[in-house]
Amino acid sequence: MTLWRRDIPLLITFLTGIIYVLNNVGTISIGSTTLGELVQDLNVWVLIVAAFAMGVASVNLLRLHGEKVQRRREGWGYSLVLIATMLGYMLIGALGTTYQIPFFADLTNLVYTNVQSPLGATMWAMVGFFICSSAYRAFRARNVEGTIMLVAGILVMLGNAPIGESIWGGFPVLSKWLLDIPNTAGQRAIMIGAAIGAFTTALRTVTGIDRRYMGTIE
Amino acid sequence: MNFWSKLQSIDVRIIYITVFVTLAIPLLIPLGIPLTVADNSVNMYTLIEDLQPGDRVLMSLDYTALVAPEVHAGTVAICRHLFEKGVGVAMFGYIPEGPMFGDMAINQLADEYDLVYGKDVVNLGFIPGSESGVRAFGDNILESAPRCFRNQVTKDMPIMQGVRNAADFKMLIGIGDGLQVMVQQIHTVHGTPICGVSTAAGTTGLWPYVNSGQIKAMLSGLRGCAEYEMLVNKPSTAVAKMDGQSLGHLVIILFIAAGNIGHFVTKKNKSEAKQ
Amino acid sequence: MSTDPWVWIASIGTIGVLSGILWKDNVLFRTVEHVFVGLSSAYYVFTAYRNLVNLGWAPLKEGKIILVIPMLLGLSLYTRFTKRYAYLSRWGMGFLIGVGSGLAMFASINAQLLPQIRANMLQLTSLNNIILVLGVLSIIVYFFFSVEQKGAVKHVSKIGRYMMMLTFGVSFGNVVQGRISLLLGVLESLLGKWLGLMS
Numbered sequence: 001m002t003l004w005r006r007d008i009p010l011l012i013t014f015l016t017g018i019i020y021v022l023n024n025v026g027t028i029s030i031g032s033t034t035l036g037e038l039v040q041d042l043n044v045w046v047l048i049v050a051a052f053a054m055g056v057a058s059v060n061l062l063r064l065h066g067e068k069v070q071r072r073r074e075g076w077g078y079s080l081v082l083i084a085t086m087l088g089y090m091l092i093g094a095l096g097t098t099y100q101i102p103f104f105a106d107l108t109n110l111v112y113t114n115v116q117s118p119l120g121a122t123m124w125a126m127v128g129f130f131i132c133s134s135a136y137r138a139f140r141a142r143n144v145e146g147t148i149m150l151v152a153g154i155l156v157m158l159g160n161a162p163i164g165e166s167i168w169g170g171f172p173v174l175s176k177w178l179l180d181i182p183n184t185a186g187q188r189a190i191m192i193g194a195a196i197g198a199f200t201t202a203l204r205t206v207t208g209i210d211r212r213y214m215g216t217i218e
Numbered sequence: 219m220n221f222w223s224k225l226q227s228i229d230v231r232i233i234y235i236t237v238f239v240t241l242a243i244p245l246l247i248p249l250g251i252p253l254t255v256a257d258n259s260v261n262m263y264t265l266i267e268d269l270q271p272g273d274r275v276l277m278s279l280d281y282t283a284l285v286a287p288e289v290h291a292g293t294v295a296i297c298r299h300l301f302e303k304g305v306g307v308a309m310f311g312y313i314p315e316g317p318m319f320g321d322m323a324i325n326q327l328a329d330e331y332d333l334v335y336g337k338d339v340v341n342l343g344f345i346p347g348s349e350s351g352v353r354a355f356g357d358n359i360l361e362s363a364p365r366c367f368r369n370q371v372t373k374d375m376p377i378m379q380g381v382r383n384a385a386d387f388k389m390l391i392g393i394g395d396g397l398q399v400m401v402q403q404i405h406t407v408h409g410t411p412i413c414g415v416s417t418a419a420g421t422t423g424l425w426p427y428v429n430s431g432q433i434k435a436m437l438s439g440l441r442g443c444a445e446y447e448m449l450v451n452k453p454s455t456a457v458a459k460m461d462g463q464s465l466g467h468l469v470i471i472l473f474i475a476a477g478n479i480g481h482f483v484t485k486k487n488k489s490e491a492k493q
Numbered sequence: 494m495s496t497d498p499w500v501w502i503a504s505i506g507t508i509g510v511l512s513g514i515l516w517k518d519n520v521l522f523r524t525v526e527h528v529f530v531g532l533s534s535a536y537y538v539f540t541a542y543r544n545l546v547n548l549g550w551a552p553l554k555e556g557k558i559i560l561v562i563p564m565l566l567g568l569s570l571y572t573r574f575t576k577r578y579a580y581l582s583r584w585g586m587g588f589l590i591g592v593g594s595g596l597a598m599f600a601s602i603n604a605q606l607l608p609q610i611r612a613n614m615l616q617l618t619s620l621n622n623i624i625l626v627l628g629v630l631s632i633i634v635y636f637f638f639s640v641e642q643k644g645a646v647k648h649v650s651k652i653g654r655y656m657m658m659l660t661f662g663v664s665f666g667n668v669v670q671g672r673i674s675l676l677l678g679v680l681e682s683l684l685g686k687w688l689g690l691m692s
Contacts, residue, residue: 005580017591020595043362047548051347052541054537089531118679119529129514132473135669145654148658153665154471154666161463164464186657188629192633241676344543364551401604426612463674
């Protein structure tokens, strides 16, 4: 059973990883076809498998909330709302987008524009309140590092708002300089580190050293 | 508790209500704070201005409803500029909600610019697979998007004639959080020049790409969108919010200042009392 | 004030979410929270369904039998919900991870590492260039050198730490800008579209 459970998935990862790496090296022929052509075919496979993957989280969500409703656990009414909304919108969306039935297509757009979109936007916007209160409570010039961060943050806030320029014309110039020079240096160093990290992790994964994606299924 | 201590512990609800009211006032009574256009926005405008009628660009819409209030105005303003110049636009997105915003922009501008769907503009829809999906799309566009957002066959559309991969487009304009992926899987592979609009929070991380020339030009957040609205002479929702943006920044700075003043005066008083 | 029922639905939902920050865990907040999760999840599913029909099912019906393989790999992902065949989900996952890793190896070197190092190879003829070159090097020393931080290394590392603080400060300023923009978007819907108070 190790073959099915461990070796085949490792082989799939190794082969696909190597094919994609070699494809970027140059034109490589395999019999009557080239690696580039093979990758073209695999690209479509990627899109299909990835589309399947998008539903996994939703099935999990349905299972969790379905069980909550079934066992009448605390808050099961909300779970029922979630399941009803989810299944209803799935049906409306499928009929409206894939099958382009005009009534459902309009309804999909209306639900998105007037329910999903404002709810999402407001939830994310609420972070604005939290940022304001946490900045007030925690953003203190307690030491040199804190002071540098505080001053840079305030200069950028003033430089990025039109009123900053009305107060003093130097604010946008300073803000732009901070973005252009110190920020670029900082982010570039992070990017260099992240690139090395990403390469190493990818290499470990393709070669089967890192197998975290296989989870703990036995 | 004296005044300085109180200054450090204002109730969060007072902070929330103050922020809410401060932002609402300039929306109701505009203050008319002058807005100048920064070099970044002019660079972006010039890049698009240099396109010729009949050219085609890709537009990747990689944002959800969560950040749409920050960047969608940029989508509309840039589309206006492109349609005004007669440049064909092929939209897509690797975040599922992105193409929905593309369709909103098309519907909003269709009558104004007499757009013919499939000839002047097409929405190729959502491309699954994140970074791998973007690479697949860039390598073979028609095969990755056989039908558009409106479920029409794409290979027969006039705008898609002669299209094989991302290199067949003059430029890729990325809106939202996808610019890094576009640099990695489109620009690096096919050489297509990239520009776009980033969320304000995403701007700092993307700036090294602007500095290295991998991203040709970039607008940052709502302010960048407002500046672009000014450049295309269509001040709209982004410009209308700039007074609120100003007061919002000021009120946060005042709260930070209050917290710091309270902290230092209390600390000073404590050390004096010890002595 | 708007007479469009959809605008009213949007506004009640918005108020429901906002109510969560003043009165935590109220019925309206929890209801709209669950509605949002349900809708977002459904949106993903019907979008993916359309992709599957167009990219997989339709060509398969036209005779592209080879597409059975990715369809099966995709379906294998759902075996994780069974106890007996859960291991099969590794096949589909292994495929996606393999492609992602192959692409990441290419992108991390060719789109990030080399272009960024190249862009930082600057002549030290201006103050900005000096800050960029020394800034990147000092941050790398601060972050990556696992040697004891003393002597020259300590001083360079300290400069790196200050540079990072400047970077975080710039990020903070930008995050504030973004969040204020989002709040303005919410207010615009309430005051403008719903109440009709904006000119």
